[in-house]
Amino acid sequence: MNIRDTLERSVDGLRDLLDGKRTVVLTGAGLSTDSGIPDYRGPDSPPRNPMSIQQFLGDPEFRKHYWARNHIGWRFMDGSAPNAGHRALARLERDGKVTGIITQNVDLLHTKAGSRNVIDLHGTYAQVRCLTCNHRVSRHSLSDRLDELNPGFAESVTAATGVEIAPDADAVIEHTAHFRMADCERCGGLLKPDIVYFGESVPRERVAAAYDMVDNSDALLVAGSSLTVMSGLRFVKRATKLGIPIAIVNRGYTRGDDVATVKLHAGCSDVLEGLAAG
Numbered sequence: 373m374n375i376r377d378t379l380e381r382s383v384d385g386l387r388d389l390l391d392g393k394r395t396v397v398l399t400g401a402g403l404s405t406d407s408g409i410p411d412y413r414g415p416d417s418p419p420r421n422p423m424s425i426q427q428f429l430g431d432p433e434f435r436k437h438y439w440a441r442n443h444i445g446w447r448f449m450d451g452s453a454p455n456a457g458h459r460a461l462a463r464l465e466r467d468g469k470v471t472g473i474i475t476q477n478v479d480l481l482h483t484k485a486g487s488r489n490v491i492d493l494h495g496t497y498a499q500v501r502c503l504t505c506n507h508r509v510s511r512h513s514l515s516d517r518l519d520e521l522n523p524g525f526a527e528s529v530t531a532a533t534g535v536e537i538a539p540d541a542d543a544v545i546e547h548t549a550h551f552r553m554a555d556c557e558r559c560g561g562l563l564k565p566d567i568v569y570f571g572e573s574v575p576r577e578r579v580a581a582a583y584d585m586v587d588n589s590d591a592l593l594v595a596g597s598s599l600t601v602m603s604g605l606r607f608v609k610r611a612t613k614l615g616i617p618i619a620i621v622n623r624g625y626t627r628g629d630d631v632a633t634v635k636l637h638a639g640c641s642d643v644l645e646g647l648a649a650g
Contacts, residue, residue, distance in 0.1 A: 382636050383646035386619055389634050390469070390647070393590035393617075397461060398607050399475045399482070400597025402622055403640045406455035408448075409479055411596075425569040429503075429562075440548035442565065443518050444529050446511050448543070449478075449497050454485035457595065460644035462486035467648075472585045476597060476604050478567050491582050493603065494568040504561025514554060514563065521552040574603055586610050594620040596640045599627040 401411030427434050454462075462485040464470040472489040473482050478497050482490045500514050501507070519526065529545055556563055568574050586592060592611040599605040608628040611618050617633040620626055621643045629635050636643055 380646065382638065383643055383650070386621075386634055386636060386643065387647055387650045389617055389619055390591050390593065394471045394588070395464075395469060395591045395593050396585050396589040397470055397473045397593045397595055398597060398604055399461075399473060399477060399595045399640075400599075400604060400622075401477060402596025402598075403457050404452075404455070404477055404479055404481055404596070406457060406639070406641045407452045407479070407481060409452055409477075409481075422570050425571040428564065428569060435562075436551055436553055437548045439518070439553050440522075440525070440551035441543045441545055443515065443522070443551075444526060444543035444545060446497050446515070446565075447526070450511070452479060452481065454481045455641055457641040457644040458482055458485035458487070460641075460648035461595075463648045464644075465489065470593075471589060474582045474585060474604075474607060489585075491578060491585065493574055493578060493582060495566045497565060497567065499566035500563050501566040502556035502559060502561045503564055505556060505559040507556060507558045508566065509557075511565070517554045517557075518552075521554060525551065568603075570601075579606075582607060583610060586616070587614065589616060592616055592618045594618065594622065594626070594628060594632075595644065596622055597626065598622060598624065 401409070405411055423438060428438060429435075458481045461470060461473060461482065465473075465487055472491070473487055474491045474493055475482055476493050478492065478494050480492075480496050480498060498511050500509050500511055529543070554563065555561060586607050587610070589611075592607065594604075594608065597604050599608060605627055608618060608631065612631045618628060618631060619634040619636075620628055620632045621636045621638060621640055623637060623639060626635075
């Protein structure tokens, strides 16, 4: 039996499990790798140290370094397009087979693909929030201000080859000491991308909405998440407690493997495309 036959049989088993069920999908960075956005913990991913909220708040030089990198990286994420996996999930939603998506990703690719009932668990790259007055502005608007403060910076960096992008809209660049940051135009407070960093808690109302989505489902499908952090694993635990069947599609081990009804060691795009085609 060849690899394609094995995959088709695996998709058939997944389809049998989810057939006729209201399915909620929990997605992670592994779903977006086919869109060119790297993940943190995939089997082929280089070692990465995601930024923590403590680093961002506690060190002005680190914060400057971050904003310089983000000023480049967010453009790459903004220009990324949904892949076959995202499009398949949008099609499954339109067909009434998927009732909602809880995503740990900040890339907005589910929304770009046409999915409507999406909870962006960790926020998105497209909004920036003041930590003092809570005023929000678009990342596009802030980018214009940063371009004015740092003329030629983005062009000089992007003209160089080999700029590496991290999963949180951060570009891997080194020379940032001369970069000038922008503060909140309303109160002068610190600005932060409206993304939940490591060490932060997901807003309670967002978690509650995601729990409601799981509670009102008949099945949970995990796609592209290692479930390493509790932020995503909590929904697998919730489904387990409720006796809801769990299917996992991910390359490599996940922390939910021991409770999964079905586990596919495969790429998300091929599996989800096959599921949507059935």
